[in-house]
Amino acid sequence: MQLTGWGRYPIIEASPVTFQDHRSLAARLAETKPLIPYGNGRSYGDSALSSRFVPMRSRDRLLAFDPDSGLLTCEAGVLLSEIIETFLPSGWFLKVTPGTRLITVGGAVAADVHGKNHHQAGCFGDTVESLLLMLADGRIRRCSRKENPELFHATCGGMGLTGVILQVEFYLQPVPSAIIEQATIKTRNLKETFEAFEKYADWPYSVAWIDCLARGAALGRSLLMLGRFAPIGELDYAPRRTKTIPCNFPGFLLKSYSVRAFNSVYYARARSGISLNFVDIDAFFYPLDAISNWNRIYGGSGFVQYQFILPKKHSYTGLEQVLRKIMKTGKGSFLAVLKLYGPANDNYLSFPMEGYSLALDFKIEPGLFALLEQLDEIVLKHKGRLYLAKDARMSRDTFEGGYPQAEAFRSLRTSLGLAGAFNSLQSQRLGL
Numbered sequence: 001m002q003l004t005g006w007g008r009y010p011i012i013e014a015s016p017v018t019f020q021d022h023r024s025l026a027a028r029l030a031e032t033k034p035l036i037p038y039g040n041g042r043s044y045g046d047s048a049l050s051s052r053f054v055p056m057r058s059r060d061r062l063l064a065f066d067p068d069s070g071l072l073t074c075e076a077g078v079l080l081s082e083i084i085e086t087f088l089p090s091g092w093f094l095k096v097t098p099g100t101r102l103i104t105v106g107g108a109v110a111a112d113v114h115g116k117n118h119h120q121a122g123c124f125g126d127t128v129e130s131l132l133l134m135l136a137d138g139r140i141r142r143c144s145r146k147e148n149p150e151l152f153h154a155t156c157g158g159m160g161l162t163g164v165i166l167q168v169e170f171y172l173q174p175v176p177s178a179i180i181e182q183a184t185i186k187t188r189n190l191k192e193t194f195e196a197f198e199k200y201a202d203w204p205y206s207v208a209w210i211d212c213l214a215r216g217a218a219l220g221r222s223l224l225m226l227g228r229f230a231p232i233g234e235l236d237y238a239p240r241r242t243k244t245i246p247c248n249f250p251g252f253l254l255k256s257y258s259v260r261a262f263n264s265v266y267y268a269r270a271r272s273g274i275s276l277n278f279v280d281i282d283a284f285f286y287p288l289d290a291i292s293n294w295n296r297i298y299g300g301s302g303f304v305q306y307q308f309i310l311p312k313k314h315s316y317t318g319l320e321q322v323l324r325k326i327m328k329t330g331k332g333s334f335l336a337v338l339k340l341y342g343p344a345n346d347n348y349l350s351f352p353m354e355g356y357s358l359a360l361d362f363k364i365e366p367g368l369f370a371l372l373e374q375l376d377e378i379v380l381k382h383k384g385r386l387y388l389a390k391d392a393r394m395s396r397d398t399f400e401g402g403y404p405q406a407e408a409f410r411s412l413r414t415s416l417g418l419a420g421a422f423n424s425l426q427s428q429r430l431g432l
């Protein structure tokens, strides 16, 4: 069968390594090497791709919930959307959620995903109490901050390279309603955007859409969206019905003039200053899930999401340089999302660090990878790194430059017999 990630690049031929229970999974791991776990395919690039993969989505049982502490135990193939549908009506929600609810809990741990509240709540791994992990020899290890801590910190953010996550115990948060109070702030340039992020850092959720083709004095103008759960309101929740795109979009729809026109209209529609409204959680957290296969708008050759993070000290100058470079080439991106992050955690390969990240979608076309290499240089020069869950093309040097714990991660894999057993196209490209 053909296998790909959300960016539909690359597409490979691969066979599933299926199993019924832990015993049969252990037997399959003993006879098949290398392989990689596959969640719901929402990572953009090649981190879940290998010619042999372990589909985890069917491991979808909710096993236990403690309403006193909010501790949920479930199998790794459960989708975040299934958790929301089950628990939100009783007043519980995820402590950390990414911009799609269509990922598995295993994928959330493996990429140590973050949401719009990283500056206050950290990563998904920070909400995990413990997990069960099957190693290459079929042994199952419980990992937590106290039990097998090194394996725990390597698995949260370890992109499936430390074994198969079978079960996860993690905390939900109580919420008063299923409604978000949203404030939108229109800024005129990058400086104002940064100032607004810092000024409103006490709001739990924040994210900015940035007009990446704005020039001159308007460079970095944005709409900053802030959110918090409304103190009173309904807890009823039914996921929004999704629309589908019937076919791959023709490329001309994504030319820079249409991105520029879209950006101008989107920015102009927002009121100046601050506007307030109430929205449901799907509209606030998961706007992209409204169209089930929006990844097809980029056409048959696919797209990449380029997401980098820079430490606070270098964020302004680094971002300015990246935006200028993109603006010069005219390769616009409809989606250009800026986020604020709190301190890094102890996980070997987690993406966040205290600072700002920008995520940009680019259709794959001639000249793109050369541009991205130039952006890599700017990112490294400013002491930043790229997000593994989005990556399909970074070089080993770029990876090493951004992830100081790469060598320690490699050594741990070797010492536990995991190197050569769990591999993805990405891990091979990066020499992991």
Ligand SMILES: Cc1cc2nc3c(=O)[nH]c(=O)nc-3n(C[C@H](O)[C@H](O)[C@H](O)COP(=O)(O)OP(=O)(O)OC[C@H]3O[C@@H](n4cnc5c(N)ncnc54)[C@H](O)[C@@H]3O)c2cc1C
Pocket: 006, 036, 037, 038, 039, 040, 041, 042, 043, 044, 047, 048, 056, 076, 077, 097, 098, 099, 100, 102, 103, 104, 105, 106, 107, 108, 110, 111, 112, 113, 114, 115, 116, 158, 159, 160, 161, 163, 164, 165, 166, 288, 289, 389, 390, 424
């Ligand atoms: C629209 C959209 C918005 C997004 N927004 C965000 C965001 O805001 N923040 C963010 O951090 N990410 C975001 N992402 C990325 C996404 O959250 C991650 O890539 C996530 O890992 C995908 O989970 P998945 O279940 O689809 O896993 P896959 O894509 O199938 O796999 C991802 C990685 O997890 C590993 N893995 C999966 N299951 C297991 C398992 N059981 N055991 C061991 N390893 C496993 C795979 O080997 C692979 O390395 C977004 C993605 C999309 C499509």
